[in-house]
Amino acid sequence: MKIQDEEIRAIVAETLAEQHRVQQESVDAIVLKAVASVLASFGIEDDDRKELRADFQHLRRWRKSVEQAQSYTFKAVITVIATGLMGAVWLGVKVVLGK
Structure with missing residues (x-):
């Protein structure tokens, strides 16, 4: 049973898309935490x-x-x-x- 090129490309594309989504969520969380930290340093809380x-x-x-x-x-x-x-x-x- 041989995997065809299209199947390999589809698997790679899906894997890269998932990796990008996970990285984006991680970056968003880091940015949100950094902004909250900066605002807190100025005495501004989330509320x-x-x-x-x-x-x-x-x-x-x-x-x-x-x-x-x-x-x-x-x-x-x-x-x-x-x-x-x-x-x-x-x-x-x-x-x-x-x-």
């Missing part, structure tokens, strides 16, 4: 995920509001400078025409 997500969402809202305030401040400063320059030009024109 704190919802609070951590809420904290990050709050920080994002805070950052966006600060960026928006900076934009409004920049626009206000430009408006004040432009208004001042236009006022100075107007006064200059009045002085020149008044003489």
Whole structure:
């Protein structure tokens, strides 16, 4: 009884696929453990995920509001400078025409 090439290829492919699946599960477990360890070193436990997500969402809202305030401040400063320059030009024109 001789095993044919196709059967050998199928057995090898199945064995390699199983080995890859086992390795992937092992890598996933190692990565999960490493991430949990790093978060624990920062004082963040697995149970704190919802609070951590809420904290990050709050920080994002805070950052966006600060960026928006900076934009409004920049626009206000430009408006004040432009208004001042236009006022100075107007006064200059009045002085020149008044003489």
